[in-house]
Amino acid sequence: MTSLWARIEPLLARVQKPARYIGCEDGAVTPRHAPDRVSWLLAYPDTYEIGLPNQGLQILYEILNERDDAVAERTYAPWHDLEALMRRHGVPLFSVDTHLAAGDFDLLAFNLSAELVYTNVLNMVDLAGVPVRSAHREPHHPLVVLGGHCAFNPEPLADFVDLVVLGEGEEVIGEITEVVRDWKASGRTPGSREGVLRELSKVPGVYVPAMYEVEYDGPQLRAVTPRYSDVPATVHKRTVADLADWPYPKHPLAPLTEVVHDRLAVEVFRGCTRGCRFCQAGMITRPVRERPAEQVRTMIANGLRSTGQSEVSLTSLSTADYSGIEQVLQSVNSAECGTNGAVSVSLPSLRVDAFTVGLASQVSGGRRSGLTFAPEAGSWRLRSVINKLITEDDLYSAVESGFSQGWNRMKLYFLTGLPTEQDADTYGIVDLARNCVQIGRRHTNRASVTVSLGGFVPKPHTPFQWFGQNTTDELRRKVQLVRDAAERTRGVKVKWHDPKATAAEGIAARGDRRIGNVMERVWRDGGVFQEWSEFFRLSRWEEAMAAEGLSIEWYVNRHRDEDEVLPWDHLSAGLHKDFLWLDWQAALAEHGLEDCRWTPCYDCGVCTGYGIEHVVASPVPPAGGSQGTGQDLARGGEVPVQLLTRPRRDEPVGAEVSV
Amino acid sequence: MKLRVRYSKLGKIRFTSHGDTARHWERAVRKVGVSMAYSAGFTPRPKMSFGLGLPTGGESLAEYLDMELAEAQHADLDELCTRFASGMPAGYEVTNVVLREPGCPSLQEDVVACSWDFALVGPDRDEAAAAVASVLSQSSLLVERERKGQRSVDDVRAAIEALSVTSVADDPRPHLCAVLAMNGRGLRPTELVGALFPALDPIDVTGRVLRTHQWIERDAVRREIIPARAVATRTPVGCA
Numbered sequence: 001m002t003s004l005w006a007r008i009e010p011l012l013a014r015v016q017k018p019a020r021y022i023g024c025e026d027g028a029v030t031p032r033h034a035p036d037r038v039s040w041l042l043a044y045p046d047t048y049e050i051g052l053p054n055q056g057l058q059i060l061y062e063i064l065n066e067r068d069d070a071v072a073e074r075t076y077a078p079w080h081d082l083e084a085l086m087r088r089h090g091v092p093l094f095s096v097d098t099h100l101a102a103g104d105f106d107l108l109a110f111n112l113s114a115e116l117v118y119t120n121v122l123n124m125v126d127l128a129g130v131p132v133r134s135a136h137r138e139p140h141h142p143l144v145v146l147g148g149h150c151a152f153n154p155e156p157l158a159d160f161v162d163l164v165v166l167g168e169g170e171e172v173i174g175e176i177t178e179v180v181r182d183w184k185a186s187g188r189t190p191g192s193r194e195g196v197l198r199e200l201s202k203v204p205g206v207y208v209p210a211m212y213e214v215e216y217d218g219p220q221l222r223a224v225t226p227r228y229s230d231v232p233a234t235v236h237k238r239t240v241a242d243l244a245d246w247p248y249p250k251h252p253l254a255p256l257t258e259v260v261h262d263r264l265a266v267e268v269f270r271g272c273t274r275g276c277r278f279c280q281a282g283m284i285t286r287p288v289r290e291r292p293a294e295q296v297r298t299m300i301a302n303g304l305r306s307t308g309q310s311e312v313s314l315t316s317l318s319t320a321d322y323s324g325i326e327q328v329l330q331s332v333n334s335a336e337c338g339t340n341g342a343v344s345v346s347l348p349s350l351r352v353d354a355f356t357v358g359l360a361s362q363v364s365g366g367r368r369s370g371l372t373f374a375p376e377a378g379s380w381r382l383r384s385v386i387n388k389l390i391t392e393d394d395l396y397s398a399v400e401s402g403f404s405q406g407w408n409r410m411k412l413y414f415l416t417g418l419p420t421e422q423d424a425d426t427y428g429i430v431d432l433a434r435n436c437v438q439i440g441r442r443h444t445n446r447a448s449v450t451v452s453l454g455g456f457v458p459k460p461h462t463p464f465q466w467f468g469q470n471t472t473d474e475l476r477r478k479v480q481l482v483r484d485a486a487e488r489t490r491g492v493k494v495k496w497h498d499p500k501a502t503a504a505e506g507i508a509a510r511g512d513r514r515i516g517n518v519m520e521r522v523w524r525d526g527g528v529f530q531e532w533s534e535f536f537r538l539s540r541w542e543e544a545m546a547a548e549g550l551s552i553e554w555y556v557n558r559h560r561d562e563d564e565v566l567p568w569d570h571l572s573a574g575l576h577k578d579f580l581w582l583d584w585q586a587a588l589a590e591h592g593l594e595d596c597r598w599t600p601c602y603d604c605g606v607c608t609g610y611g612i613e614h615v616v617a618s619p620v621p622p623a624g625g626s627q628g629t630g631q632d633l634a635r636g637g638e639v640p641v642q643l644l645t646r647p648r649r650d651e652p653v654g655a656e657v658s659v
Numbered sequence: 660m661k662l663r664v665r666y667s668k669l670g671k672i673r674f675t676s677h678g679d680t681a682r683h684w685e686r687a688v689r690k691v692g693v694s695m696a697y698s699a700g701f702t703p704r705p706k707m708s709f710g711l712g713l714p715t716g717g718e719s720l721a722e723y724l725d726m727e728l729a730e731a732q733h734a735d736l737d738e739l740c741t742r743f744a745s746g747m748p749a750g751y752e753v754t755n756v757v758l759r760e761p762g763c764p765s766l767q768e769d770v771v772a773c774s775w776d777f778a779l780v781g782p783d784r785d786e787a788a789a790a791v792a793s794v795l796s797q798s799s800l801l802v803e804r805e806r807k808g809q810r811s812v813d814d815v816r817a818a819i820e821a822l823s824v825t826s827v828a829d830d831p832r833p834h835l836c837a838v839l840a841m842n843g844r845g846l847r848p849t850e851l852v853g854a855l856f857p858a859l860d861p862i863d864v865t866g867r868v869l870r871t872h873q874w875i876e877r878d879a880v881r882r883e884i885i886p887a888r889a890v891a892t893r894t895p896v897g898c899a
Contacts, residue, residue, distance in 0.1 A: 012716070013865070024748055256675050304689075305690065308688070308746065
């Protein structure tokens with residue numbers, strides 16, 4: 001393996017933001033390549049600015065480099081300007097750490113977090129000089145791996161990847177490394193690729209698409225079955241039981257150039273049981289596993305010291321639900337972290353309530369840049385359908401609290417195209433926004449509310465996986481309803497996601513293997529960086545679908561039946577299909593479902609199936625955390641069930657809410 | 660305590676921008692636990708002031724910044740030099756830290772000229788010498804520029820104080836040694852190379868751009884802002 005730097009360097013004088021391609025970040029490892037080490041190239045199929053902050057990639061990078069039998073480097077999608085130069089000068093995809101050719105690594109592993117980057121995966125594999133179709137690869141080619149949330153329906157990419165990892169990677173990457181190490185030691189002889197893939201298919205959490213036969217019955221999928229008896233019929237996701245065992249990243253990467261989230265990120269918990277029915281992340285990452293507050297504090301202190309960052313983000317799917325939140329916030333700016341008050345904290349993914357605003361106020365110092373809430377739907381009825389059980393009072397008290405504490409701008413996230421949505425629900429979005437502005441006007445004349453509107457894409461492994469996505473025209477009409485209504489409303493601005501992009505996301509999200517040819521056509525037609533609006537054209541996708549004789553209506557807009565075989569039925573996030581179906585029926589009946597962290601188990605299948613449990617430091621829900629629990633928790637509340645708790649603190653959380 | 664710091668920027672890190680370098684310094688100072696003075700106001704910023712911008716892709720042996728530490732901070736300047744260096748990413752070296760003279764002008768105002776060393780790719784030594792002689796013999800040198808959509812033609816001849824061809828140990832490429840004045844909009848390294856070799860693409864021709872000195876004048880005597888005290892990583896330089 002030799003460095004390509006001398007050939008890359010002259011190209012960098014001609015591209016935008018060359019710092020994307022040089023590595024050298026604080027926290028980067030000096031990789032120790034050796035013939036007996038398995039080399040991983042961890043790839044993020046989007047630009048460096050978007051990919052560098054990705055926590056999953058940083059965690060695996062560090063864990064692999066700590067092993068004696070592995071080494072890991074990183075790569076990101078080169079921007080158009082550099083890609084054109086690379087292709088012209090015959091420079092292949094390279095690692096940013098030591099600028100080695102991607103094709104020289106043993107594994108090329110992609111982290112997939114959004115559907116519109118799928119074509120970038122094909123492009124990067126091709127740029128690596130590796131055949132894009134797995135069937136055409138030889139033993140000397142890297143194994144192409146997929147992981148991340150989109151791996152829970154990898155079928156549209158099944159023809160292009162060798163293996164897929166379901167769930168959390170901390171443990172399974174070691175097991176994969178060991179299989180590949182033995183294969184490497186055996187000399188990767190001709191014909192041995194099939195053998196190593198078969199071995200890998202036996203590793204729990206690893207799905208090897210080529211080991212499965214797919215049968216169709218007309219347009220319908222009939223079955224996806226293993227070709228061999230030792231290949232599992234269903235692949236189950238991997239979950240680490242206790243985050244306390246995995247205090248990674250220990251040496252977070254500090255980027256040398258501007259990136260999207262240029263701050264220290266510390267993950268406070270994984271999983272979410274609020275049960276929002278549209279939310280794939282909440283469904284596939286169960287159960288809730290909190291990181292001990294003590295460890296969070298250590299990670300913050302060490303991370304700030306090693307990166308010099310001045311901002312820390314406490315990440316999770318709903319950070320206000322973290323039992324140790326107040327404890328951690330109090331310590332961030334104490335001497336313990338050595339920061340003397342100069343560190344600001346950002347809390348992404350906050351609940352909609354006054355307690356949360358209190359937290360935001362506590363951490364933002366004097367800054368009042370903007371508050372963001374996600375009510376997701378415009379009426380209580382529709383919020384019951386999607387199980388986002390925020391009352392109007394929750395929202396208004398949060399907004400009141402925000403404006404009274406000095407914020408002028410609020411941003412409200414909504415989805416449109418949700419199941420059972422009527423125009424009254426859509427108009428309700430503007431009604432809510434208008435009422436929020438009116439509340440704000442009591443405090444400031446500058447009060448404004450921005451409505452951010454996204455088209456809903458039903459996702460696999462959620463109760464809405466059977467729902468037919470709204471057509472592009474219907475989404476456009478609904479966006480227009482909101483825009484028209486907002487135009488007549490002072491102080492309300494609307495931003496929206498392009499409904500055409502939503503359609504393409506729909507094709508990829510619930511596609512089966514036949515969509516693979518569509519992906520290849522879109523890519524060959526130049527359709528990369530599809531999540532960048534300047535490069536997205538729906539017509540490219542429509543033409544590719546038509547050329548393959550596939551119907552967008554059938555794949556995207558059609559409601560599915562209970563007995564339909566879904567393309568991801570052989571892949572399991574632990575959720576029972578009948579639980580999801582019952583929850584879908586409950587949604588249609590407008591019944592909410594409580595958060596099982598603090599209420600009895602309703603047997604979604606994850607904890608019972610995998611022998612794991614919620615790891616929550618406090619058996620008492622956080623103050624103000626009524627959403628989804630169906631309880632009056634204004635004062636902390638009572639919990640009827642016994643949880644597996646970590647006896648790390650004496651007193652339960654549940655501070656008084658002061659508004 | 661007000662400090663003036665000199666540092667070098669060499670190697671891969673040169674592909675970061677001047678703005679990136681400012682962030683690298685802010686983070687380095689926090690990493691090594693030196694308390695900065697902060698500006699007052701809504702969003703307090705550490706008091707740091709950077710000198711002339713270095714083009715992205717350019718290297719330098721002579722970069723400077725001014726900074727102010729928090730009050731009542733006892734600091735040994737040698738020790739600060741070492742500490743700052745330990746906090747900066749690979750590719751930077753901190754070569755001197757001194758107390759800033761009271762009342763001295765800002766770096767941006769003070770610098771009258773910079774010396775540069777360019778490695779040339781393509782032209783041989785004779786071609787380079789001929790191009791240099793040709794430019795020096797002219798009384799004006801027009802460069803067409805575009806800035807914020809406005810095209811303009813400027814005479815930049817006066818910005819070239821000195822220009823010669825030289826060579827560097829172990830490097831077969833001819834090098835240019837240029838002293839460029841900082842008056843007006845100045846002259847960017849690639850603009851100079853473009854003017855020397857109008858038939859060639861200046862990006863292809865400019866193999867390496869290295870700022871070697873920044874000059875100020877005191878009592879009509881030209882000198883460096885502060886000398887490099889610690890020895891920078893030896894990088895072969897054609898110009899003394």
